[in-house]
Amino acid sequence: MRVKRANDAPLPGVARNYQEQPSAAERRSQGRSLRDSVLRESQGAWNPTKDRHDPVEITIESEKGRLPELVPIRHERMSQSAFGFLRGSAAVMAADLARTPNSGINVQLCGDCHLLNFGGFATPERNQIFDIHDFDETARGPWEWDLKRLAASIVVAGRHIGLSESDSVRAARAAARGYRERMAEYSRMRVLDVWYDKIDLIAVLEEAPNEEVRERVKKRIEKARAQSVAEHDFPKLVERQGTTTLIKDNPPLIYHLRSARKQAEYSGALDQAIADYRESLSEQHRVLFDRFRYRDMAIKVVGVGSVGTICMVGLFMASDEDPLFLQAKEARASVLEPYVGKSPYKNHGQRVVAGRRLMQAASDIFLGYTRGKILGRDCYVRQLHDMKIKVMLEGMEPSVFRAYSKLCGQGLARAHARSGDVAVISGYMGSSDVFDDAIVEFSVAYADQTERDYRAFVRAIRNGRLKVANE
Numbered sequence: 001m002r003v004k005r006a007n008d009a010p011l012p013g014v015a016r017n018y019q020e021q022p023s024a025a026e027r028r029s030q031g032r033s034l035r036d037s038v039l040r041e042s043q044g045a046w047n048p049t050k051d052r053h054d055p056v057e058i059t060i061e062s063e064k065g066r067l068p069e070l071v072p073i074r075h076e077r078m079s080q081s082a083f084g085f086l087r088g089s090a091a092v093m094a095a096d097l098a099r100t101p102n103s104g105i106n107v108q109l110c111g112d113c114h115l116l117n118f119g120g121f122a123t124p125e126r127n128q129i130f131d132i133h134d135f136d137e138t139a140r141g142p143w144e145w146d147l148k149r150l151a152a153s154i155v156v157a158g159r160h161i162g163l164s165e166s167d168s169v170r171a172a173r174a175a176a177r178g179y180r181e182r183m184a185e186y187s188r189m190r191v192l193d194v195w196y197d198k199i200d201l202i203a204v205l206e207e208a209p210n211e212e213v214r215e216r217v218k219k220r221i222e223k224a225r226a227q228s229v230a231e232h233d234f235p236k237l238v239e240r241q242g243t244t245t246l247i248k249d250n251p252p253l254i255y256h257l258r259s260a261r262k263q264a265e266y267s268g269a270l271d272q273a274i275a276d277y278r279e280s281l282s283e284q285h286r287v288l289f290d291r292f293r294y295r296d297m298a299i300k301v302v303g304v305g306s307v308g309t310i311c312m313v314g315l316f317m318a319s320d321e322d323p324l325f326l327q328a329k330e331a332r333a334s335v336l337e338p339y340v341g342k343s344p345y346k347n348h349g350q351r352v353v354a355g356r357r358l359m360q361a362a363s364d365i366f367l368g369y370t371r372g373k374i375l376g377r378d379c380y381v382r383q384l385h386d387m388k389i390k391v392m393l394e395g396m397e398p399s400v401f402r403a404y405s406k407l408c409g410q411g412l413a414r415a416h417a418r419s420g421d422v423a424v425i426s427g428y429m430g431s432s433d434v435f436d437d438a439i440v441e442f443s444v445a446y447a448d449q450t451e452r453d454y455r456a457f458v459r460a461i462r463n464g465r466l467k468v469a470n471e
Contacts, residue, residue: 024188025423027187027423028423031103031105031426031428031429032428032430034103034105034424034427035430038101038102038104040430040434040435041438042101042438043100043101043144043435043438043439043442044437044438044439044440044445045101045441046100046446046449048096052095052096053092053095056456056460056466059078059088059091059466061091062091065332067309067310069252070252070307072467072468073301073307073308073469074305074308075466076469078457079457079458079468081160081454082159082450083153083160085453085454086152086153086450086454087153087304087305088304088305089305090111090112091335092453093149093446094137094145094336094338094339095339096446096449097145097148100145100442101144102144103143103144103425103428104142105143105424105425105428106142106143106420107140107141107142107143107416107419107420108140108355108415108416108419108420109139109140109143109336110135110137110415111136111137111141111146111334111336112136112149112335113146113147113149113412114150114153115153115391115404115405115408116157116390118130118131118132118391118407118411119131119133119389119390121133121389123361125362127200127362128201128202128389129198129200129361130199130201130407131360131361131362131415132359132360132411132412132415133360135352135359136331137335138334138352138355138356139334139336139340139351139355140340140419141336141339143416143420143425146412146416147175147176147409148439148442148443150409150412151172151176151439151440152172152442154171154172154405155443155446156447156451158172158401159447161393161401163398163401164398167398169440169444170402171401171404171406172405172440172443173436174402174403174405174406175405175406175408176409176435177406177409177436178406178407178408179410179412179413180413180426182409182410182414183413183417183422183425183426183429184426184429184431186414186422186426187427194418194422195418197417198362198414199361199407199411205218207403208400208403209399209400209402209403213399213403237315237325238323245317245320246295246296247296247297247298247315253301254298254299254300254313255298255299256298256299270294270297273328273371273379274370277328277370278290278368280350280368280369280370281368285365285366288365292316292317292318293318294314294315295316296315297313298313299311300312302327302329306329309329310379311330312328313328313384314328324383325383325384326382326383327381327383327384328370329379329380329381329382330377330378331347331348331349331369331377331379331380332377332378333348347369348378349369349371349378349379349380349381350378350380353368353369353380359415359418359419360415364383366381366383367380367381367382368381369381391404
């Protein structure tokens, strides 16, 4: 089912003159009127139809064009748990979400909005913020899709780490309420104030449920701030061979192309790929990038859903002790594309960069894109690590899990508010818990569906339909 785009243009605030722009109150009223055609309660519905596609077949189809030697690693990571399966099956859920009710309001979507795709990182001003950090599947589509995937991932993750069903459900409700209430706040703010808003990690400490948790989070923030690339990443990722500094092999997760022919071809195309990437940067960032010189590049296996796609880590040096690590990651067509239409960008790396810049409060200064001539693949480029703080789900107590889920809901609202009409969305959701109830209902039903799909996936491995590899 392809999403209609009738309500998708123009973006809010793009009226030809001031008189044509309705007030926030009028737009909230417009949102309330949408309930007549799409009941808020209907957002809770998940009833798989008889013609629902086989999730294993969708997974196999999504793996076409990936590096075949890495696909078994992907299967192994997805087979570890239902949550691991959900992380690797964005294509499956995209097909399912396309069959669910939506209000017809489109925003820039993350496209793979599960709770581990949020976290902390540094802004160009060296402040640490909390935000979405994965945009491989970004596209413009119904705002509900991101929220439903987030809520479902919370229930699946809660079950995975051993929380009670009630605690998992409370966390999903906290995310839905956090999204709804933050969107209501944005609907009453000035446009520029919404655009400038961010979630500062220091402010996040205030949301911690107790002093012990606040201290733990504070220590992780301080540790991330203290770990510079030169002092932390550089010694771990490189080795010196004579006078040459190279990325250290750690197969099968980090390795170089060994074929002499491939190395020669790769070297010949690399200069052009780097030049194209340089052109995608702003002028001031080109000046900065030009201070570094290329030294080495290797393949790196990352994540769950991305395994098998090309991901390279590049080492650039301004001097012997002044490194820059860039990650060039393959950008394929978004899993949402069959349902929302083709990307307007010829390069999917550019699609990812544009979506990231639109949704994030602050983006990496080295964010850009290129195309691998030898591999024939679009890529986007960013720094490998930049004060990044990953969320550790294992052992997370219920109150912390609920607070984190709420934070994800608020972060998603902030990201959506940049490209969507916040007043219309807020008007549709309303001020009661009717919408929250619907999202919770969906999250539980789809978590059950994910577990059924996971069992089918594991059976496919046991039957030899899918191969796995021990890492």
